[in-house]
Amino acid sequence: MGKYNIIVAMDSKNGIAKNGKIPWDLVEDRVYFKKITTETKDKSRRNVVVMGRKTWESLPKNNRPLSGRINIVLTKQKMDAVETVASFEELEKKLVKIAEKIEEVFIIGGEQVYKQALDKLNIHKLYITQIQRDYGCDQFFSEFRDRFELEQQEKHRDFYFSRLTNRNRGV
Numbered sequence: 371m372g373k374y375n376i377i378v379a380m381d382s383k384n385g386i387a388k389n390g391k392i393p394w395d396l397v398e399d400r401v402y403f404k405k406i407t408t409e410t411k412d413k414s415r416r417n418v419v420v421m422g423r424k425t426w427e428s429l430p431k432n433n434r435p436l437s438g439r440i441n442i443v444l445t446k447q448k449m450d451a452v453e454t455v456a457s458f459e460e461l462e463k464k465l466v467k468i469a470e471k472i473e474e475v476f477i478i479g480g481e482q483v484y485k486q487a488l489d490k491l492n493i494h495k496l497y498i499t500q501i502q503r504d505y506g507c508d509q510f511f512s513e514f515r516d517r518f519e520l521e522q523q524e525k526h527r528d529f530y531f532s533r534l535t536n537r538n539r540g541v
Contacts, residue, residue: 374491376477376484377406378511379499385507386481390428393505402531406497407476408438415473416440420461422483423447440472444483458490481509488512495521496534503528 379399380386387393407419419436423445426434435441435452442464443449446456455461465475476497477487487493496518518534 373494374475374477374487375495375497376487376493377403377497378479378484379403379501380511381501381503381505381507383504383507384511384513385505385509386479386484386511387509388505388507390424392428393507394501394503396499396501396529398526399499399529402499403478407436407474407478410473412473415471418442418465418472418475419478420444420475420483420487421478422480423449425479425483426452428480440468458486481511485512488514488517492536494536496532498532498534499529500532501529 378386379392379394379396381394385393407417410417416439418440420442421444423443426441426443426445426449429436441452442461443452443454444456444458444461445454448454453464455464465472477483477491477493496514514534517537519537520532521535522533524531
């Protein structure tokens with residue numbers, strides 16, 4: 371499949387969740403997330419969102435699956451109402467089969483899925499909402515700054531929307 375993207379919101383200490391939930395409620399971040407993961411240049415294609423089982427289960431039932439996107443859950447469990455894969459290798463095979471329908475692939479969480487994606491996949495871009503406050507999180511996003519460089523940043527009240535590109539441009 372090739373290039374993958376990660377989209378994540380984090381606090382000032384790279385925290386992404388507390389007690390299995392996102393501890394902030396930023397309407398702007400939800401709008402940004404939907405825009406980035408839904409919009410395509412080619413209207414005949416859709417984006418894919420890949421998440422772990424706990425992230426899937428944390429979504430409100432009336433928002434599952436995330437509309438306008440192909441949803442894939444990374445889990446060894448069989449689940450109804452959503453496509454699942456047991457590994458990143460299986461994900462790659464599935465994406466190759468539907469490549470003509472896909473424009474972008476976004477890894478959307480949680481902690482272990484992000485960590486494995488950074489270790490195993492060819493991550494092209496990071497889309498980060500960086501909140502300038504510590505929320506006392508107990509789940510964190512891996513350190514990434516040595517591998518990615520800032521491409522674009524937009525300041526809002528007490529957070530930034532940032533897009534970073536992999537330093538290895540051949541990726």
